Amino acid sequence: MKFLAIALLLSAAASAQISAIQGELIRPHVKFLSSDLLEGRGVGQPGGALATAYIESQFAAAGLKPGAQGGSFLQRVPLKLISMEGSPVLTATNGAQTVEMKWLDDFVGHSQAQQTRIAADAELVFVGHGITAPEFGWDDYAGIDVKGKAVVLFTNEPPSTDPKFFGANALTYYGRWTYKYEEATRRGAAAVLIIHTDATATYGYQVVKANGRPQPQVARANGAHALAFAGWITQSAGDKLLALSGENVAGLLKRADTKGFKPIALGSRLKFDLSNKVDDVETYNVVGRVDGSDPNLSTEAVVFTAHWDHLGVGDPINGDSIYNGALDNATGVGMLIEMARAWASMEPKPRRSAIFAAVTAEESGLLGSAYFAQNPPIPISKLAANLNFDSYAPLGRANSTVMTGADRTSFYGVVQAAAARHQLTIEKESNPGAGGYFRSDHFPFAKAGVPAFSVNMGSRPSPLPEALVKVQKRMTGIYHQPTDEYHEDWDFSGMEQFARFGVALGLDIANLPTIPARIRP
Numbered sequence: 001m002k003f004l005a006i007a008l009l010l011s012a013a014a015s016a017q018i019s020a021i022q023g024e025l026i027r028p029h030v031k032f033l034s035s036d037l038l039e040g041r042g043v044g045q046p047g048g049a050l051a052t053a054y055i056e057s058q059f060a061a062a063g064l065k066p067g068a069q070g071g072s073f074l075q076r077v078p079l080k081l082i083s084m085e086g087s088p089v090l091t092a093t094n095g096a097q098t099v100e101m102k103w104l105d106d107f108v109g110h111s112q113a114q115q116t117r118i119a120a121d122a123e124l125v126f127v128g129h130g131i132t133a134p135e136f137g138w139d140d141y142a143g144i145d146v147k148g149k150a151v152v153l154f155t156n157e158p159p160s161t162d163p164k165f166f167g168a169n170a171l172t173y174y175g176r177w178t179y180k181y182e183e184a185t186r187r188g189a190a191a192v193l194i195i196h197t198d199a200t201a202t203y204g205y206q207v208v209k210a211n212g213r214p215q216p217q218v219a220r221a222n223g224a225h226a227l228a229f230a231g232w233i234t235q236s237a238g239d240k241l242l243a244l245s246g247e248n249v250a251g252l253l254k255r256a257d258t259k260g261f262k263p264i265a266l267g268s269r270l271k272f273d274l275s276n277k278v279d280d281v282e283t284y285n286v287v288g289r290v291d292g293s294d295p296n297l298s299t300e301a302v303v304f305t306a307h308w309d310h311l312g313v314g315d316p317i318n319g320d321s322i323y324n325g326a327l328d329n330a331t332g333v334g335m336l337i338e339m340a341r342a343w344a345s346m347e348p349k350p351r352r353s354a355i356f357a358a359v360t361a362e363e364s365g366l367l368g369s370a371y372f373a374q375n376p377p378i379p380i381s382k383l384a385a386n387l388n389f390d391s392y393a394p395l396g397r398a399n400s401t402v403m404t405g406a407d408r409t410s411f412y413g414v415v416q417a418a419a420a421r422h423q424l425t426i427e428k429e430s431n432p433g434a435g436g437y438f439r440s441d442h443f444p445f446a447k448a449g450v451p452a453f454s455v456n457m458g459s460r461p462s463p464l465p466e467a468l469v470k471v472q473k474r475m476t477g478i479y480h481q482p483t484d485e486y487h488e489d490w491d492f493s494g495m496e497q498f499a500r501f502g503v504a505l506g507l508d509i510a511n512l513p514t515i516p517a518r519i520r521p
């Protein structure tokens with residue numbers, strides 16, 4: 001009886017505050033954050049600093065308390081910017097035979113050692129897909145010590161039609177290139193060369209080549225092992241490199257895909273001597289907090305995230321060098337601020353606490369969210385869930401949602417019920433094989449064991465009203481372009497809908513009697 005009364009009280013207070021979330025209150029945040037004044041919110045650039053100052057003041061005005069360590073709204077994320085200098089060359093040798101690989105044309109990548117000069121002369125070993133997955137009975141490193149060696153591998157995972165073996169068509173984390181680097185690092189390898197093929201990557205070398213740009217990395221703890229070089233080589237460079245050992249790409253890919261694969265010492269060596277520029281970057285996650293009302297549960301928190309960074313100032317396209325990032329992700333941040341305001345004004349407060357975190361360096365590989373998940377302001381075991389918000393179309397209300405990762409959590413039933421209450425059908429991810437689950441800020445939380453997912457807009461009723469057809473046409477091809485800009489004719493009713501839905505969902509989780517169980521992704 002008492003529980004029911006509290007639940008009713010909580011839900012009445014909540015629904016009034018949820019309906020106070022207005023699209024027209026989200027608009028000014030998006031307009032300001034994506035204005036040319038903020039120069040595309042680049043990490044380490046003045047526009048990025050303006051963005052964090054704005055979000056901090058908005059969090060304070062919304063009634064949040066400082067949520068970062070040390071009683072601050074700002075969590076410093078220590079980043080280093082690594083830039084390759086000159087036109088480096090990788091050399092592979094076998095006896096008198098030599099293959100030279102040229103920067104960008106044949107290979108691309110970076111050192112993870114965060115030192116100005118990196119040299120190696122290491123034995124080359126082919127390790128298939130570079131996967132150690134005991135739960136699938138698969139070990140590409142079986143019986144070999146790769147300490148100090150250079151490993152050559154393919155991205156992706158062995159092909160499968162069995163959902164219990166590498167998830168069939170849905171990529172597991174083992175398939176991602178980030179995992180390959182992590183596993184090789186754990187094993188003390190000196191370098192990793194991923195042989196790029198369009199088929200294993202699911203995209204072309206042009207996409208990979210963009211990794212030649214200066215790369216922000218989280219500063220490494222002193223003494224932690226790091227790869228002297230982590231990069232990709234083209235398929236044709238791969239064929240030349242493997243020819244030194246009498247092998248080729250097609251043949252080794254076939255062996256890598258075969259059960260019982262064993263690593264192959266190639267009998268050749270990789271040599272390089274590279275110069276890096278290493279610069280410190282100052283950037284922050286903006287973190288606010290609302291304490292819960294239940295004395296037992298308020299030590300736990302639901303975490304809402306949206307990344308504030310975008311690409312900053314870059315190569316001009318049609319004379320415009322500011323990558324404004326209006327959709328990606330001023331929209332999510334505008335929603336985050338208004339969700340925070342609604343949560344902070346509820347009386348009584350939800351049982352668990354809430355943390356609102358506008359995270360940095362998503363565009364550099366989820367670095368801000370990863371740093372937060374590894375250095376949370378409260379113990380990681382107390383984070384009940386993470387709901388992430390990234391990129392919302394200004395095209396009015398949707399009738400469905402895509403909840404990337406929600407079905408991998410222990411409270412999918414809660415999510416389904418909330419969606420039904422909001423008249424939203426849950427759409428399946430359109431291309432799970434492309435691994436979208438691993439490319440958003442919820443993933444570092446999931447990797448740390450926190451139930452986490454992204455709340456995305458699905459499709460909307462068709463046909464669109466004529467005014468919105470114009471908006472939609474203008475949005476074609478804006479992804480990561482200077483044309484991702486704010487326009488006055490944007491319709492914020494869909495963002496209002498999803499901010500309300502996000503708070504309602506967070507509330508359901510914040511008021512659960514027990515913390516959701518952890519399931520490793």
Ligand SMILES: [Zn+2]
Pocket residue numbers: 328363480
């Ligand atoms: Zn982006």
